[in-house]
Every structure is written in structure tokens, then in C-alpha cells.
Amino acid sequence: MIAATLPPRVVLYEGPGAEPLEPKDRRELFAQLLDRGYAVTLAGSGVASAPPTATVIVLGRFQGSAPDVAGGDGPVSVHDISGEQVEQVVEAVESARGARPMNRPEAAAANTGGDTWKPWFPVIDMDRCTNCMQCLSFCLFDVYGVSETHHLQVENPANCKVNCPACSRVCPDVAIMFPKYHAGPIDGAPVSEADVSREKMKVDISALLGGDIYAKLRERSADAKARFSRERSADQALAERRRCLKKLADAAAIPREVLDALPSPEEIQRRAEEAQARADAARAAAEAAT
Amino acid sequence: MTDTADSTTPSHKQPRLLYCRCAYAQVIPADVKDAVLAGLTESGEAFEAVPDLCEMAARRDPQLAQLAAETSPLKIAACWPRAVRGLFTQAGATLPKTGVTVHNMRTDSAEDVLAGMQTADQPTPEET
Ligand code: SF4
Ligand code: SF4
Numbered sequence: 001m002i003a004a005t006l007p008p009r010v011v012l013y014e015g016p017g018a019e020p021l022e023p024k025d026r027r028e029l030f031a032q033l034l035d036r037g038y039a040v041t042l043a044g045s046g047v048a049s050a051p052p053t054a055t056v057i058v059l060g061r062f063q064g065s066a067p068d069v070a071g072g073d074g075p076v077s078v079h080d081i082s083g084e085q086v087e088q089v090v091e092a093v094e095s096a097r098g099a100r101p102m103n104r105p106e107a108a109a110a111n112t113g114g115d116t117w118k119p120w121f122p123v124i125d126m127d128r129c130t131n132c133m134q135c136l137s138f139c140l141f142d143v144y145g146v147s148e149t150h151h152l153q154v155e156n157p158a159n160c161k162v163n164c165p166a167c168s169r170v171c172p173d174v175a176i177m178f179p180k181y182h183a184g185p186i187d188g189a190p191v192s193e194a195d196v197s198r199e200k201m202k203v204d205i206s207a208l209l210g211g212d213i214y215a216k217l218r219e220r221s222a223d224a225k226a227r228f229s230r231e232r233s234a235d236q237a238l239a240e241r242r243r244c245l246k247k248l249a250d251a252a253a254i255p256r257e258v259l260d261a262l263p264s265p266e267e268i269q270r271r272a273e274e275a276q277a278r279a280d281a282a283r284a285a286a287e288a289a290t
Numbered sequence: 291m292t293d294t295a296d297s298t299t300p301s302h303k304q305p306r307l308l309y310c311r312c313a314y315a316q317v318i319p320a321d322v323k324d325a326v327l328a329g330l331t332e333s334g335e336a337f338e339a340v341p342d343l344c345e346m347a348a349r350r351d352p353q354l355a356q357l358a359a360e361t362s363p364l365k366i367a368a369c370w371p372r373a374v375r376g377l378f379t380q381a382g383a384t385l386p387k388t389g390v391t392v393h394n395m396r397t398d399s400a401e402d403v404l405a406g407m408q409t410a411d412q413p414t415p416e417e418t
Contacts, residue, residue, distance in 0.1 A: 105313035179344055
């Protein structure tokens with residue numbers, strides 16, 4: 001889930017009228033705030049304007065009264081941190097934020113749920129995308145949509161299944177990146193000719209599986225269901241289902257958790273048809289517009 | 291890997307520096323991102339640091355639009371230039387074709403990234 005409110009922006013002011021922090025304290029303060037999810041600006045003179053609505057927290061070792069600072073349209077709070085240790089400054093920022101919800105890296109890593117979310121979603125290389133809409137017809141989770149100008153766009157990034165790069169495999173033009181993936185070209189590394197042919201082979205999942213991928217999924221899922229009712233042991237049935245899905249997972253780089261969490265066969269069919277219809281309509285509209 | 295999409299824009303304006311911490315993943319070697327942050331903070335030069343460009347792009351943070359709209363050159367320490375440009379576009383803040391340099395902390399040493407961030411622009415051929 002993506003927190004709806006903008007996190008506060010922190011400005012460390014070291015311009016005229018403020019004494020600079022020791023370099024090691026400055027480094028430590030930046031690291032601690034960044035790792036807690038705050039954007040931090042080191043400002044030498046004046047304060048860069050903040051986006052409207054963002055709260056700005058200005059920190060500084062002010063000599064005398066705090067200088068006038070120009071923030072955005074949102075509230076600005078100024079804190080004199082003279083004589084404070086880094087930990088105390090971090091505490092002051094946390095309490096200035098108050099109860100506003102905020103995505104937190106450490107909570108996302110621990111997968112504690114709530115407002116936390118690991119930013120994992122497809123990013124499109126518009127220089128490569130040919131607007132073929134294969135990704136839109138493939139995704140069952142409404143991640144993709146169509147812009148007013150009939151172009152593919154990533155509409156609901158938070159719907160994406162964390163660590164699943166499957167849709168990047170269906171793009172014939174290697175235009176889909178997941179910047180936090182572990183390898184290129186999916187992570188955004190330059191695309192070579194060899195990548196294009198390799199990805200094209202890999203992505204022809206239909207051929208690989210001898211048919212439509214969702215039909216295959218439905219089949220596998222229905223088989224697993226039937227087995228489940230025949231077999232008394234739920235554990236056995238689950239193990240069987242996992243075994244059946246492994247081939248699919250390997251072929252399309254879909255994490256097993258994602259396959260295990262797929263909706264019912266009927267729901268998969270409904271969503272796949274809906275996505276296909278959207279893609280067809282978008283392609284037709286784009287063609288009509290040219 | 292560095293993407294310098296500008297070899298012609300005059301650099302009479304002080305470049306803006308942007309550092310991405312990649313706080314939600316471990317794709318940037320920790321020693322590299324720590325050393326780059328150390329270099330930037332210890333220099334005392336003004337710069338912007340963000341926890342995670344990916345996270346900001348997902349929620350279309352208006353700070354990205356502000357950075358993209360800047361007329362002074364922009365130097366970014368993050369990851370692959372293609373990914374960084376895609377993220378700005380995702381945020382509705384397409385980066386200009388010129389005046390933006392992306393330094394890749396996934397592949398380059400901290401020394402190289404800092405050298406690129408802190409030295410005056412040298413025209414280099416475009417790499418993507
Ligand atoms: S599959 Fe690739 S080329 Fe086709 S619309 Fe999606 S991103 Fe663009
Ligand atoms: S832009 Fe690159 S370095 Fe920054 S958070 Fe995303 S993956 Fe990490």
C-alpha cells in the first residue's frame with residue numbers, strides 16, 4: 001500500500017547565521033534519516049522550495065535567532081539543534097512528524113504490513129515500448145492501464161506482486177524494467193541484441209507451455225482442486241499443487257507465492273478476459289488516433 | 291556506467307546534486323552507497339538526498355517534478371540510467387534529454403561516482 005500523505009521533508013540548514021555540523025555528524029544524521037524514509041536537503045543558503053502540501057522540518061545550529069526560511073505552501077517547523085546529539089535530532093524529527101502515516105524502509109523489509117510497502121512495480125522504458133499492450137493483457141492485477149492518449153501506463157503500481165517480474169518476460173521489446181531486480185536487463189541495464197532475442201524466446205510463454213498461459217494455470221489449478229477433493233491429506237494436495245506449479249514458476253520467473261495466491265480458476269478467467277478486452281480496445285483506439 | 295545526456299549545455303549554473311539511498315532494497319552495495327553519502331556530506335556542498343527514488347516515483351512525489359523542471363544541470367547518484375529516467379517518467383516528471391547525468395552505484399566505484407558528482411562537467415560521449 002502507498003501512504004497517501006507526503007512524508008515531511010527535512011532540511012539541514014548550514015547557511016549564513018548557522019554553524020555547520022561536524023562532517024561525521026552530518027553524515028550520520030543523513031544516513032539515519034534516509035534509512036527511516038525521510039528526504040533530506042543540505043542547504044547552504046536559503047531553503048529550496050518544498051512541494052506544496054509537504055511539511056518541511058528545518059534543522060540548524062542557529063547563531064542567535066533562526067534565519068527566515070522559505071519553504072513551500074505547507075507548514076514549516078524550525079528546530080535549533082545546537083548541542084544535540086544525532087540521535088536526539090532524529091528523535092526531534094520523528095516527533096515533529098507526529099502521527100502522519102509514512103512508508104518506512106525498515107518496516108517494509110520486515111514485511112509488517114499496514115502502511116508499509118516495498119516499492120516493486122514495472123517501470124516502462126518509453127524509448128523501447130511499442131504500445132503493443134501484451135503486458136496489459138497478461139497482468140491479472142490491474143497494474144497497467146491506458147492513458148488519455150491511448151498509451152500504456154503503469155496505473156496501479158501498488159497492485160504489483162512484490163518480487164514478481166513475470167510481465168517483463170511477456171514484453172517483446174524488453175521495455176519493462178524492475179529497478180530492484182537482481183539482474184539485467186530487467187533491472188534497467190542496457191539491452192543488447194542478444195537480450196532481445198533471448199527475451200523473445202523466453203517470453204513466448206504460450207509456445208513454451210503449449211498454449212495460453214492462463215488456460216494452463218486454470219487447468220493446473222482445477223487439477224489441483226480435483227486432487228484435493230480426492231485426497232484426504234491437505235498437505236499432500238498442497239505438495240502436489242506446488243509440484244505442478246513449479247514448472248510454470250520456472251518458465252515465467254513467477255514467484256511460487258504469487259502462483260499459490262492466485263484467485264480461483266473462474267476469477268482468473270474473468271480477469272484475463274477483462275484485461276484482454278481493455279488491451280484490444282486500447283490498441284483499436286490508438287490505431288484510430290493515428 | 292554513467293549516462294551523460296548532455297555534452298553541449300553550458301554549465302555556468304551550479305549543478306544540483308541528487309543522491310538516492312535505495313533504502314527499500316539491497317541492490318546497491320552498502321559500502322558504495324555509504325561512501326558516496328560520506329563524500330557528499332563531508333564536502334559540505336548543498337545537495338538533495340532521497341530515501342528511494344522508486345518509492346517516490348510510485349506515489350508521484352512532486353519533488354521529482356521539481357527536480358525535472360530545474361534549469362540547472364542535474365547530477366544523480368542512483369542506479370542504471372535507463373531505470374532512473376523511467377522512474378521520473380512514471381512520476382509524470384520526464385527528465386530533459388540534456389543537462390542530466392546519472393551515475394550508477396550498482397556498477398561503479400564510490401570514487402568514480404563521487405568524482406562524477408563533484409567535478410565540473412566534462413563533455414563525455416553519451417552512454418545508455
Ligand atoms: S508489452 Fe512492452 S512494448 Fe508492449 S505495451 Fe507493454 S511495455 Fe510496451
Ligand atoms: S532508483 Fe535505483 S538506486 Fe534508487 S531506489 Fe530505485 S533501484 Fe534503488
